[in-house]
Amino acid sequence: MYDYFGTSNAEPVQDPQQDVELLAASENEHGTMIVFRRKWDTCDHRDYIIGDDTVFLLWAWGADDPKPGKDNSFHLSYHGSNELSRGAKGIRLTGKQIHWKFPDEEEKYPYGIQQYDFVNSDVQVLKAETYHHCKIIKFPQLQQRHHILATLDILTLYLPPKSHKMVLTPDSREHIHRVVLHKCHIPQFIGLSEESVLENYVDLVGWNCYGAEYPPDLKTYCSHSTVAILGEGYEGFKYPDHVGVEIGDTNAATYYRLEIHYQNPDGLYLIDNSGIRVFYSSTLREYESGLLVTGHRRSPFMTIPPRQAEFNIYGLCSAECMWNGLNPEGTKILAVQLHSHWIGRRAQLRHIRNGRELSPIVVENHLNSNFQDYWLLPREVKIIPGDQLILQCTYETTKNDTVIFGGSATSEEICEAIILYYPKSRLTDCRSQPELFHLQDEFTPVDDAYALESDSDPTFSDVLITSPSKLKNRYLHDYLSRLNWGDDFFSKIVEQKWKNGLHYMHCTGNGGKKIPTSSHVVPYPVYEDYTAPAQEPDKCFKWGTTSASSTVNSMFLISFVFSVRLLYAFQNAIVLHY
Template sequence: MPLRMNLYVALALALFSYCQAEVTPTDTYTHDAALDDFGKVHLFWKYDDTTITFEVHAETLGYVGFGISPNGGMTDSDIVIGWVKDGNTYFKDRFASRNGEPEIDDQQDYELIGGMETETHTVLTFSRKIDTCDEMDRVVTSGTLRLIYAYHDDDPETETGLPYHGVAQRGSRSIHVLGVAPAEPEMPTGDDLLVYEFLNPNVSVPHHQDTTYWCQAFKIPPLDRKHHMIKYEPIVQEGHEALVHHILIYQCRSGVHEDYHGFGHECYSPNMPQNLTECTTVIISWAIGGGGFSLPEEAGFSLGDIEGGDPDFVLMETHYDNPEFKDTFVDSSGMRVYYTPILRKYDAAVLEIGNGVSAYGQYIPPKATSFTTYGYCSQECFIDGSDGTSITIFANMLHAHLAGIKLRTRHIRDGVEQPMIDEDNSYDFNLQEMRYLKEPVEFKPGDRLISECTYNTEDRTAVTFGGLSTQEEMCLNFVYYYPRIQLPICQSNPIMDFGMYACCNVTELDYSTVPPTVVAPSEYAGQSVVDVLNAQEWTQEQLENFEIGAYRLAYQNLCDKASGEHHPTHLTLGAVPEIKEPLKPEVSVCDSGADFNKYHWSVVSMTTFSAFIVKLLL
């Protein structure tokens, strides 16, 4: 039976707003995002500990579909479809077992709140539990969700036999749905609030390729004294909302010549100056559908104190998405930064943790459905850089490249695993954004951080190495914290001697060559580790042995100062921490039984270390 549309005052106000050609929600929401590239489908939402409420606005007077997908496609998606006809709202919870019309779910877990039509749009408001305990529904997780949508110009005649929406009226978008939206601190006014815009200088976007990464270098404007950056927000040129996919601003190492100010080129190109390829620490990030980012009221990102390690040069990377290969795009989008001479209590800074960004930092075999690398921020490195000071972590950005599928950062204190810093079990390279933590985390001297990145390389035939190119890989977390310490990088390299022995019975390497050369056994003598790794069949046993040997026994510290010099711990060897008390997973509301081993697999104990070495020696 059709459900009557609830014409309450808020909907009437929304109807008035639509007459003003604005997409205005019927209620107060904490989050919103465009789901398509042209602004025809807009989503608003809010949530609490148990329930999430969505409101979809679609530019159609026909039916509207919205869903949660495992991969951006339709199969195995949790979907609702609704429309408004003759003053009645029709709405059903469905499930797509294949590409085709979704079946009506036997258990209707989505609750319709209201539906309406304006002259141009259909609006559906509905809610559901975060976890409905229905196997035909997908859980709303804390990581990246692939949201899908579809719409048709006409209303269906019945609840089955829906007319096909067509290719042009469907799509998907990756969104961090359960993101934290803290209250924005009060901004300074008058002369105490300064603004600077990093803008691309009329970049002619290439039309021979659908994806372009454009890099533009900027010298930070000179300041007469120290200031604090307190907020940033995107500037997207009108009409280019679908073109500009994401923008990142990296801090460069000191020593970039001022002549590079205004230099622009396609990123990751051989023609990029060497100094600019070393701009790798993300300090500002934004992705399509997102808004600005405000630092907490007690902290600001320091500018103007060059001697103290503040950036004097930055590199802005703009990702252009031009799927229609248009040759008319000339873009001047960028980022707007707000800063003030009124200093806050703490200097905020970025700590880059994970694996070293080089061919020595990661070795990822091909043909793997799941292979995990591990990067360690050791207690020794942190003590070197912090001088015994604790820090407070308030935001972060997990980062990998195209093969990355799962990322997380673990926090260990005295052998006891603390709550996760962050975790994304459905990572999408195309969603790069700084994310607030639910609660700030104190990180003390003696604590350790472990960055774990899982990759799928089934479609690759050669080993993937760490590096700057998107075809290479990274496993990083850019951690926003305060107060600033003299430690911008706390990372590690794997131990290839263990890894090569574990997978391939290589017993001796010569590190005087790049990449290292095999000395023994004789069957591999003279070959590079690249050649040996690429020649393997990579059975599941080989993959597991290589992962344990290279990443889960020991590591090499990478421990840098802001000046580019190294702390004493740099390049020393460290032992993987033993986790005596792994983090217990949250118990699902649907099942009182929890899999305690969910988080236990990642780091091996010394007992396992010994057993593994014995196995290798047999």
């Protein structure tokens, strides 16, 4: 077994400093297993330092044995373009690795746990870069209260009650970006039963969630109570034993909206029956979990200029929104999912209390749209009324020549954190965006500003500039796109102005009901920055040296199973040969 490294999309090079140790290898009719280990930090500048955030393991295999070269090195033949001979997997190698086993994967199905599939019915996926399909599903009346224990998403993901699991048809996996399950709710004061309004939609195939044909009733009653958000590239989420999510009703059947985000830019003929499998039980957990979305609102107010090595966007959850929306005793965060699209590179969820920044809740330095997992926190983080949350997302647009605006399509961008917490409170959505007049103060005022801010799907393409006269009647979208974003100094001025200026808060509870606040506009909080604890001296003070006190705890161990004799990864490559 040898340690190689990659310099480009080409054959890896054998590393002069060998830092991998083969522990075991075996082969049988099922395949080949290799167990090896290396230090988290090898003090080799060619090696990747493994930290707490996401690591992407790249793997590939070929049909031919490596050919001996000079100095005990080997030449590797190209593995080919077949997708079955190569791949990548996002994973966190530090900390406790959790490999959940769902009830339907047990040899004997666990007593007292039921499952229900929220799935599509022969949906033809339309040609689109991003197509959002929505379907109404009826869940039967229950005789007593139940909790979800787990759920599975696109690549299998778990959600509240007991658990939930994403069910995929084979051809759909690479075309599904995200799955969301909403519970429909009609307020009692409306005077209508859910059955009278929603039953007629149950047997229909569904609609484009944002198309003109989408029924207004569903937009009003089935969009604001989110039960599960499941992202691409993650196997599933299973709630801890003390937490569950309510499902169904004992008084009547309940209705849910299944929303799946498809990617089909080439217009392939796809018929899909994917969905979410929910595992639930009548044995209630101690606490009921809630779901909170924070960060930046999905709107063109999120404006990311081109040709930037890094550009930061900030989304707030204000102290007053937290004060009015959380339970008086506060709540505990147990998991966080970070969400961006293709140009997102890093994200961190900051926690502010009484003018001081506490330890970040989550820091991800390798953000990737294809790996939307939940960070199960090693220690639950308590947030209390009056705290503030700031989500900072960093984007890289060096290969982009046009401005990228915020939105739901994959060609647009997102800066969101999905927070799973307990006990449940009424707060479900706490996001912000730069206040429009402040956003435009660097440039020029526009008309219908506050109407645009309150729009659920605003667009700058329809907003005309009113002054100065030289810009009058130009569309705001066009004006923003043509600014001198190639000037790094100008771009950073704008970034800081949007961060430190006023922010329009979106603070809502169950059913999309607004939570009252004294003002919808808040300033960026002033706080003392967090200071991390002092670090131990760098043991790599001299290239190639290692600490004499290093133990197995500073190493990781991986077991790979393959049905071939060769593996190599282009970055920090590991070559197996025997």
